[in-house]
Amino acid sequence: MSATETVGVVVADEDGAHSYMEWGPVFAGAFIASAISLVLFTFGGGVGLSVSSPWPNSGAEADTIGYLTMAWVLIVMIFSFVAGGYIAGRLRRAHQGATEDAVEFRDGAHGLVVWATGLLIGAALSAHMATGAANLTTSLASASANTFDADIVLRGGEANASDRNALTAIFADAAQDGELDSENREVAVEIIADNTGLSEGEARSRLDRWETASREGADSARAIGAITAFLLAASALVAGAGAYFAAGMGGRHRDANSPFPWTRARAK
Incomplete structure (x- = not known):
């Protein structure tokens, strides 16, 4: 049995027994990918704020901003994990005696682990930073929307604050x-009729129109959420594939002693 013959996932060579998985390059690639994505997402957020506007009929449309956001997320994820995977493949130590297929798979596997580690780091940071802000924003937005809806159904009258x-x-x-339960429905109809001068039937019709529009808005929000989750x-997945192939490229450049960064590996 030769000194470089492998058993399981451990190889013995001139450096002694060690695992094929090297966590140093993995963490280096994951941190680099996370840093790149943070910078690019911050830049994209600044651009988005500059082209949007809180005022109606001003700035880019919401649909346009949504499409651009999803495109930017795709670009950032692919670019950052391709860079991180390449770094991991380039830094990983070469194993003497391994076949070309084995080397390519091990380099690619390091890229996948960079991708998985980077996703976990990004998810943890995003959850920690965004949970409180998201809850506050949702609460404020919900209160503002409900107040706006109340003003809409009371239009044409002079409703008191109570x-x-x-x-x-x-x-x-x-x-x-x-849903709007029967008791609250009757109270709402009474408030609308008293403050707008509408008949009970007209007030009920106005409330029904609000309820229909509210349900349509909720259904639209759920559909957008589902599409967004699918695209993310x-x-x-595309970023993971990019990390795998970029790590393989980094390994080929490492073995060929190619100049950094993206140059063709020179066969020796």
């Missing part, structure tokens, strides 16, 4: 429960 607040609370309960998952 009635407006009561209607806002009813809409908030409906949003939380997913697809982007992550």
Whole structure:
């Protein structure tokens, strides 16, 4: 049996017994990928704020911003993990006596581990930084939307603050429960009729139109959320494939002693 023959996942060569997995290059690639993505996402956020506007009919449309955001996420994820995978493949130590296929797989596997580690790091940081802000933003946005809806159904009248607040609370309960119960419906119809001068039938019709629009908006939001989740998952998979092949390229450049960065490996 030769000194370089492998058993399991451990190889013995002139450096002694060691695992094929080298965590130093993996962590280096993962941290580099995370840093690149953080910088590029921050840059993209600044560009997005510069082209958007809080005022109606001003700035880029919401659909346009959404499409650009998804395209930017795809570009950032692929570029950052390709860079991280290449670094890991380039830094990984070459094993004497391994076949070309084995070397390519081991380099690519390091790229995949960079991808997985980078995703976990990014998820942990994003969850830690965004949870509180997201909860606060959601709460404020929900309260603002409910108040806006109350003003819409009370248009044409002079509602007092007490009635407006009561209607806002009813809409908030409906949003939380997913439907407007019969008791709150009757109270809402009464408030609308008293403050707008509409008949009970007209007030009920206006409330029904609000409920229909609210359900359509919720269905649209769920559809957008599903599409966004699918595109994010697809982007992550493409980035993983990019990390695998980039790590293989880094390994070929390492073995050929090619100049950094993206040059053709020179056969010897």
